[in-house]
Amino acid sequence: MIIRSAVLEGHVAPGDQEAFDHSMRTHVLPAIRSYPRLRDVRLRKLAVPEAGAPDVYMIFDLYFDSLADMDAALASETRQVVRKAIAENMAAFQGRVYHLVFNEDT
Template structure:
């Protein structure tokens, strides 16, 4: 199994935390669940972190059967729709998104 994570590295604009969460839950999560071949979608909102640790207010993890399934999902139209919506989300966020791909240990 392959897991692709998106780490939202930065901070949500002050006073917009609830709006940010609602946007993710109502607009992005339904799209992420429609990705071709996705087995599992996990959306994690940060509660706390170690002192001095980077701020990741949102982490998305999507699980796929294999690298080929991930590639297919990344080339599907819904991904490009979700990227446009994520652009709207970023108007409430100072920072950037980076992605990491992992292979699950058996």
Template structure:
């Protein structure tokens, strides 16, 4: 399994926190869930962090069967639609977004 994460490093503009969450929930999450081949979509909103740790307002985590499935999702029209709508989210956010791709380790069963 392949996990792609979008890390929103930075802060939500003060007083816009709920609008930010609502925008994600109402406009973006349905599109992210419509990516072809996506197995799971999780949106993580920051609550707390260690002292001195970098600030991440949100992390978007998506899971795919393999890198080929991820590539198809990234080339899909719905991905480009979501990128366009993300511009509205960025009006409430100060920072930058970076993406990381991970291989999900197999779980051991005892």
């Protein structure tokens, strides 16, 4: 199993968090779910940070059966639609977004 994690490292102003989180759940997650060959997507929001840990606000985990499936999804036309949906909903987020790809042995 391949997991591509999109890490949102930064913050959302306290007054904007509820609307931002709702937007991620109701607009961005459904857009991501449209990726071809995607097995699952999960959204995780930090509950309790460890002292000295990076300022991670939330993580999207995209699950694929293989690197080839992930690459096909990222090369698809669907990705451009998804990227647009993400961009339209990120105004309240201050920080950086980066990706990590994990190989999960089950």
